[in-house]
Amino acid sequence: MDDLAGFLRTRRSRVDPAAVGIPVDSRRRVEGLRREEVAHLSGVSVDYYVRLEQGRATQPSEQVIDALARVLGLDETERGHLYRLGRQCRRPVKAPGGRIRPELLRLLDLVVGAPALIVDHRLDVLAGNRLAGLLYGRPLPGLNTARHIFLGETEDGLYAEWEKCTLDVVGHLRLSAGKYPDDPRLASLIGELAMGSERFRRLWARADVRARTHGRKVYRHPLVGALELHQENFALPDESGRELVVLSAAPGSPAEDGLRLLAGLGADGGAARPAARPAVQSTVQARVRD
Structure with a gap:
């Protein structure tokens, strides 16, 4: 890779x-x-x-x-x-896997005012809290944010700064390919993205690497409008390659009001959701990895 x-x-x-x-x-x-x-x-x-x-x-x-x-x-x-x-030739690194610890799921339950996710080195969403599901407008199990950005979204979709997001995603996957060169699922994902996205192919050929640990992230939600959030990535102890990602809004900002409104809309059982988007589960959702 x-x-x-x-x-x-x-x-x-x-x-x-x-x-x-x-x-x-x-x-x-x-x-x-x-x-x-x-x-x-x-x-x-x-x-x-x-x-x-x-x-x-x-x-x-x-x-x-x-x-x-x-x-x-x-x-x-x-x-x-x-x-x-x-x-690489000296110390091959096995790609991480296994179940999400119950303690981490309880931690996600405690984050009620901000979307929070657990993602792995492939950018698979392994778990997320209720507000994260409402932000993405879909069940979180099965969501891969790289696939979502390159194959499921357009420049006028959920990601307001789509081009910047694509740079971050490719840079992250390049880093992951360097850490886990023998991960077949990562290789399969990269091949799928290269086959399906001309922009991914061009960016991958540049061989840029990026480590995104914090920064501004802007979403364009179909129900509550623009959400300018701050992303913090926390590497999980004893969970190689996995991170807790929290998207917070500045106090008193329009984004804080937007997240509050989004949480309220999701509390009505789903009547206010766009019909084109699948129902969002209201509890923390975890994906089991082999």
């Missing part, structure tokens, strides 16, 4: 030669740095670096990875991704 050679090639093509002290003239036809330039700047032999990009050299040392990350100008997320790709 992801490999060290491909990541090095895409990062190399994005480095401005002038920024690392290499003169550029009109005769230059290479986008970014040449292989030999990366090798020289990072202090490794040209032959070794070529073998890295061709997939013929594996398990580079930490010193080599540090040097490559510096030359390629990688940020913290990209640097961590490069380390994982370099360690």
